[in-house]
Amino acid sequence: MATMQRLQNTGLELFYAQGYYNTSVDDILKKLDLSKGAFYYHFDSKEDYFIQIIQNLLARKIYSTLIEPIEGHDNPLSLITKCFDDAMETAVHNEMDYGCILSNFLTEFNGKNDVIMRHLNEIVTVWEVNLVTTLQKGKFNGYLDRHVDCEAAATFLMSSYFGVRTLMTSEAPSAKKYRFMSQLRQYFKSIEAKPVNF
Amino acid sequence: MATMQRLQNTGLELFYAQGYYNTSVDDILKKLDLSKGAFYYHFDSKEDYFIQIIQNLLARKIYSTLIEPIEGHDNPLSLITKCFDDAMETAVHNEMDYGCILSNFLTEFNGKNDVIMRHLNEIVTVWEVNLVTTLQKGKFNGYLDRHVDCEAAATFLMSSYFGVRTLMTSEAPSAKKYRFMSQLRQYFKSIEAKPVNF
DNA sequence: CTATAAAAAGACCATATGGTCGGATTTACC
DNA sequence: GGTAAATCCGACCATATGGTCTTTTTATAG
Numbered sequence: 001m002a003t004m005q006r007l008q009n010t011g012l013e014l015f016y017a018q019g020y021y022n023t024s025v026d027d028i029l030k031k032l033d034l035s036k037g038a039f040y041y042h043f044d045s046k047e048d049y050f051i052q053i054i055q056n057l058l059a060r061k062i063y064s065t066l067i068e069p070i071e072g073h074d075n076p077l078s079l080i081t082k083c084f085d086d087a088m089e090t091a092v093h094n095e096m097d098y099g100c101i102l103s104n105f106l107t108e109f110n111g112k113n114d115v116i117m118r119h120l121n122e123i124v125t126v127w128e129v130n131l132v133t134t135l136q137k138g139k140f141n142g143y144l145d146r147h148v149d150c151e152a153a154a155t156f157l158m159s160s161y162f163g164v165r166t167l168m169t170s171e172a173p174s175a176k177k178y179r180f181m182s183q184l185r186q187y188f189k190s191i192e193a194k195p196v197n198f
Numbered sequence: 199m200a201t202m203q204r205l206q207n208t209g210l211e212l213f214y215a216q217g218y219y220n221t222s223v224d225d226i227l228k229k230l231d232l233s234k235g236a237f238y239y240h241f242d243s244k245e246d247y248f249i250q251i252i253q254n255l256l257a258r259k260i261y262s263t264l265i266e267p268i269e270g271h272d273n274p275l276s277l278i279t280k281c282f283d284d285a286m287e288t289a290v291h292n293e294m295d296y297g298c299i300l301s302n303f304l305t306e307f308n309g310k311n312d313v314i315m316r317h318l319n320e321i322v323t324v325w326e327v328n329l330v331t332t333l334q335k336g337k338f339n340g341y342l343d344r345h346v347d348c349e350a351a352a353t354f355l356m357s358s359y360f361g362v363r364t365l366m367t368s369e370a371p372s373a374k375k376y377r378f379m380s381q382l383r384q385y386f387k388s389i390e391a392k393p394v395n396f
Numbered sequence: 397c398t399a400t401a402a403a404a405a406g407a408c409c410a411t412a413t414g415g416t417c418g419g420a421t422t423t424a425c426c
Numbered sequence: 427g428g429t430a431a432a433t434c435c436g437a438c439c440a441t442a443t444g445g446t447c448t449t450t451t452t453a454t455a456g
Contacts, residue, residue, distance in 0.1 A: 021220040110367045156381035163361030169308045183354035190388035
């Protein structure tokens with residue numbers, strides 16, 4: 001694999017596990033047995049490096065785990081349920097889980113680096129737009145109650161997902177997942193299309 | 199005010215705004231116009247310093263904003279609604295909001311410092327226990343449907359609150375708050391006690 | 397084989413960091 | 427006023443950090 005790819009992959013790994021500010025360029029170089037020269041040949045700075053990681057790896061990761069799985073013409077509530085369930089199951093089985101990578105970086109860079117924040121927010125927006133669209137389509141197709149505010153539902157879903165991933169990192173992730181999912185279904189039941197009365 | 203108090207207050211401020219790893223002891227000292235000697239006279243290390251801040255300031259802060267407001271014999275769903283609304287309103291009006299301080303530190307220290315994580319998790323547990331107790335009492339008093347899983351509801355509430363505070367930091371906090379609250383009420387409607395059929 | 401450019405090495409630099417330590421200064425108390 | 431303890435100062439240290447620069451290696455085309 002090309003050096004540039006290895007650098008980005010290992011960078012994302014370490015930044016996710018240890019945080020951006022708590023991970024030095026030397027840490028990454030040591031892990032790959034590379035030199036400073038190799039690094040600064042491919043990237044202008046640590047910040048430039050991270051931005052490329054965001055665009056090349058993080059964006060795709062979020063897309064493949066949170067966006068693509070909810071596309072389709074089925075009941076969006078079922079798709080979202082399965083999507084969240086799968087994502088959390090991966091986290092549970094990952095002995096070293098550090099929460100939702102996107103949420104973590106949002107927390108780390110908020111108020112500290114506007115450039116990086118813009119890139120992260122772009123990803124958040126893509127997710128949000130996709131969620132809203134999916135919910136609206138679901139409403140149109142008769143899966144959701146027609147009174148549902150899809151923007152609000154999307155915000156609520158994103159919030160709860162970010163939060164539960166944070167909570168899961170501290171204690172009893174499996175129990176947290178189970179409890180979360182049960183209440184997510186409860187919430188979904190309250191916004192799904194009501195059977196028509198004859 | 200005593201030097202030790204000033205150090206702790208300013209420390210919490212800066213750690214919240216910039217993160218623990220991204221804030222140096224010198225940063226805090228400069229802001230207070232104090233010297234290294236003063237700092238290391240009162241604290242053994244940066245870590246010891248932070249732990250004292252957690253116990254003296256963070257724990258109280260969480261208690262006064264998230265725990266104490268939901269104590270009482272009224273409808274717990276109303277109390278929680280008002281508590282979250284107030285907390286988020288404070289965040290909205292704070293031009294420089296960095297999210298839920300507890301959630302942020304959980305994210306920053308997860309997998310990096312077990313000692314600090316234990317202290318943070320203790321606070322999380324206190325909050326959780328209080329939420330569960332309040333909900334159970336509410337069920338006993340006929341405010342909640344008798345089928346509600348109170349542990350699950352507490353997890354769901356904590357998750358969504360952590361998450362929405364993170365989301366609010368990135369864009370349109372006021373809109374996010376409004377949307378979140380509307381869906382929180384929706385969820386609450388689905389777990390409140392159902393009127394009895396005659 | 398050689399010329400050329402891409403890729404990588406690694407010594408070096410300025411600055412920042414957490415932490416130490418001997419001494420100065422302030423405070424409390426007799 | 428004198429004394430001892432509490433408080434604070436700031437120079438100093440070892441190490442770490444992001445980044446630069448020159449040199450060497452590697453690959454590739456003619």
